[in-house]
Amino acid sequence: MAVTSQQIAELAGVSRGTVDRALHNRGRVNPEVADRIRKIAEELGYRPNSIGQALVRARQGLRLGAILQSAETPTMQDVAAGARQAAEELRVSGLEVDIREVQGRDTAKVLRQIDELMEWGAAGLAVASNNTPDLVRRIDRLHEQGVPVVTFNTDAPDSRRLCFVGMDSYRAGQTAAGLVRQMLPGGGLVLPIAGHVNNGAHYSRLQGFLDTLKGEGDIQLLPFQPCFDRDDYAHEIAQHTLREYPSLACVYITSNGQRGVCRAVEDERRKGRVRVVAYDLNAPNRRLLQSGDLSFVLDQVALEQGRQPLQILYNYLLNGKAPEKELLYTDILIRTKYNSGDEI
Amino acid sequence: MAVTSQQIAELAGVSRGTVDRALHNRGRVNPEVADRIRKIAEELGYRPNSIGQALVRARQGLRLGAILQSAETPTMQDVAAGARQAAEELRVSGLEVDIREVQGRDTAKVLRQIDELMEWGAAGLAVASNNTPDLVRRIDRLHEQGVPVVTFNTDAPDSRRLCFVGMDSYRAGQTAAGLVRQMLPGGGLVLPIAGHVNNGAHYSRLQGFLDTLKGEGDIQLLPFQPCFDRDDYAHEIAQHTLREYPSLACVYITSNGQRGVCRAVEDERRKGRVRVVAYDLNAPNRRLLQSGDLSFVLDQVALEQGRQPLQILYNYLLNGKAPEKELLYTDILIRTKYNSGDEI
DNA sequence: TTGAAAGCGCTACCAA
DNA sequence: TTGGTAGCGCTTTCAA
Numbered sequence: 001m002a003v004t005s006q007q008i009a010e011l012a013g014v015s016r017g018t019v020d021r022a023l024h025n026r027g028r029v030n031p032e033v034a035d036r037i038r039k040i041a042e043e044l045g046y047r048p049n050s051i052g053q054a055l056v057r058a059r060q061g062l063r064l065g066a067i068l069q070s071a072e073t074p075t076m077q078d079v080a081a082g083a084r085q086a087a088e089e090l091r092v093s094g095l096e097v098d099i100r101e102v103q104g105r106d107t108a109k110v111l112r113q114i115d116e117l118m119e120w121g122a123a124g125l126a127v128a129s130n131n132t133p134d135l136v137r138r139i140d141r142l143h144e145q146g147v148p149v150v151t152f153n154t155d156a157p158d159s160r161r162l163c164f165v166g167m168d169s170y171r172a173g174q175t176a177a178g179l180v181r182q183m184l185p186g187g188g189l190v191l192p193i194a195g196h197v198n199n200g201a202h203y204s205r206l207q208g209f210l211d212t213l214k215g216e217g218d219i220q221l222l223p224f225q226p227c228f229d230r231d232d233y234a235h236e237i238a239q240h241t242l243r244e245y246p247s248l249a250c251v252y253i254t255s256n257g258q259r260g261v262c263r264a265v266e267d268e269r270r271k272g273r274v275r276v277v278a279y280d281l282n283a284p285n286r287r288l289l290q291s292g293d294l295s296f297v298l299d300q301v302a303l304e305q306g307r308q309p310l311q312i313l314y315n316y317l318l319n320g321k322a323p324e325k326e327l328l329y330t331d332i333l334i335r336t337k338y339n340s341g342d343e344i
Numbered sequence: 345m346a347v348t349s350q351q352i353a354e355l356a357g358v359s360r361g362t363v364d365r366a367l368h369n370r371g372r373v374n375p376e377v378a379d380r381i382r383k384i385a386e387e388l389g390y391r392p393n394s395i396g397q398a399l400v401r402a403r404q405g406l407r408l409g410a411i412l413q414s415a416e417t418p419t420m421q422d423v424a425a426g427a428r429q430a431a432e433e434l435r436v437s438g439l440e441v442d443i444r445e446v447q448g449r450d451t452a453k454v455l456r457q458i459d460e461l462m463e464w465g466a467a468g469l470a471v472a473s474n475n476t477p478d479l480v481r482r483i484d485r486l487h488e489q490g491v492p493v494v495t496f497n498t499d500a501p502d503s504r505r506l507c508f509v510g511m512d513s514y515r516a517g518q519t520a521a522g523l524v525r526q527m528l529p530g531g532g533l534v535l536p537i538a539g540h541v542n543n544g545a546h547y548s549r550l551q552g553f554l555d556t557l558k559g560e561g562d563i564q565l566l567p568f569q570p571c572f573d574r575d576d577y578a579h580e581i582a583q584h585t586l587r588e589y590p591s592l593a594c595v596y597i598t599s600n601g602q603r604g605v606c607r608a609v610e611d612e613r614r615k616g617r618v619r620v621v622a623y624d625l626n627a628p629n630r631r632l633l634q635s636g637d638l639s640f641v642l643d644q645v646a647l648e649q650g651r652q653p654l655q656i657l658y659n660y661l662l663n664g665k666a667p668e669k670e671l672l673y674t675d676i677l678i679r680t681k682y683n684s685g686d687e688i
Numbered sequence: 689t690t691g692a693a694a695g696c697g698c699t700a701c702c703a704a
Numbered sequence: 705t706t707g708g709t710a711g712c713g714c715t716t717t718c719a720a
Contacts (some may be wrong), residue, residue, distance in 0.1 A: 689720105690719105690720080691718105691719085691720080692717105692718090692719085692720095693716100693717090693718090693719100694716085694718100695714100695715095695716095695717105696713105696714090696715095699711095699712095700709100700710090700711095701708100701709085701710085702707105702708090702709090702710105703706100703707090703708085703709100704705100704706080
């Protein structure tokens, strides 16, 4: 059995209460005594038993809240699963976690959930919502009230959030560019399609892609087109471009709409000659990879994105450990038909 | 606060001890009373507080051991870090974990460590060693003694181990083949290099690769060559092949030796025209990706490989939950110069 | 078959 | 500035 605070108390000739105060700098202890206690603890390699701590903490009932927007999408469902996993892990440490799922992109609903969670007594929040002025204001207010907020999946960069956990979209775009570069050693014509023009993540995915391929002389980039996350628009854009450019070698799409693109390629009987690179490994994309309609899918580690924020809040609130960086980027996964199975 | 065993005891008009015995089927309780208790617990949605359980468990002192062979390699260091992480997490649940690192591939040393850990009182073991008859025999013996063994990173398939956590080497080979296929749309000449001919993992990486590319008519596979994990041999093989085949398009190497290959490509001034695909994202490979000497690196989630086995042993020994599958394959990661940074 | 009580390690509170 | 004590939820022992 490891060394306990009781043992230290006996060695120092004081009570456990004094040891506790000394080691946690809670004050109300003679500095000399505190020094002696700290030295003994150091020598014995004392580390407070986290189970004991958890037991006490459970009584205090620290509460954390998490809110996920667009919860109806496959990716956010994965994120939610990660959050639930973290909630379960933290339960063991004596915390309570409430996870709220919001359908669609609706800042008003998100704000309402924030209100409810604050009323419930949440000491920290994890928020995955889109970056609107209203949300930024609310996050700033929470910050002033001493309630830390971690954004995840989608950032609110202008707010005073503790940190962000999610994909580095620009870097993801670069990664996509690297793949296209490898696929087209002899160069070729590439069509980039974005989702919404005003979606920060989609835009960065595009920028990273364009910036990285621009220098490569033998690769020609067509002007990018927005498809507004819709398969029908994406289909129309792809079909039109395929007909106009018989030499089209690749389509890069940063958002939903990939099914429309693949259908267009198939319709025009260009499958195999036109490569498609898309985002997010969900069920439909898994199928499109298997069938060879998609060459690559860039995936975010959704589960991790859900898990980390709550852990970070826990470490911040209970151990006073702030996250190492403001931007905690999750891994960028490259998926092909061969590594998109159900690995653990 | 969630419902406690005390509350159930009061509602059932019995003591906490009786509730405990009833809910955990420890016997020594009137069946009718047990039924009543179970029904109340069910209705109230009782779930035993894991902190309370951990506190008691800590007193009993359940011990787990982990042994890693070839601990001096970068990959195994990552695996070890994962094991340490798991050890820390389990400490919170009241377990003690001892991790032993063995230098080199030495079954005798591994067996000695197993002895020591058993003497120490380990109730379960995680073992990453090479698959030798001696080890298999020992694992089987442990199994008979009721000590579960989880193999990780490297499997001992013929043993009665509880399960294996690691890469699906054949599938990794297929993944590499898929990348080569994408890189060489017009076909081309490919040289496969393996490490040791008798290394199961390296052989599977080769087989998966060959099987997947065999059907592709326009890709020509040269006979594979073993380089015995050595850069100098790999250099020699690559140099010789580069000179003999000016049209060589790609080298696939399943083991160490990738530096020798890259040097040969550079020496022969074929960098950019000859693509190299290798394994494991360690420091040197990160550099080779950055410099463009390597096109792709296939990586195993080493950290996860270290973490999982101990968690599995915990669930098995304390919750009676056997792993879902015998072969728990970890993710196959594709790394390029753009996604091989230090993401979390 | 059942109950009562101890004890795990820690922190918080109150009294001195 | 200190010590003493209660109590978190659970399991286990001992006694009835």
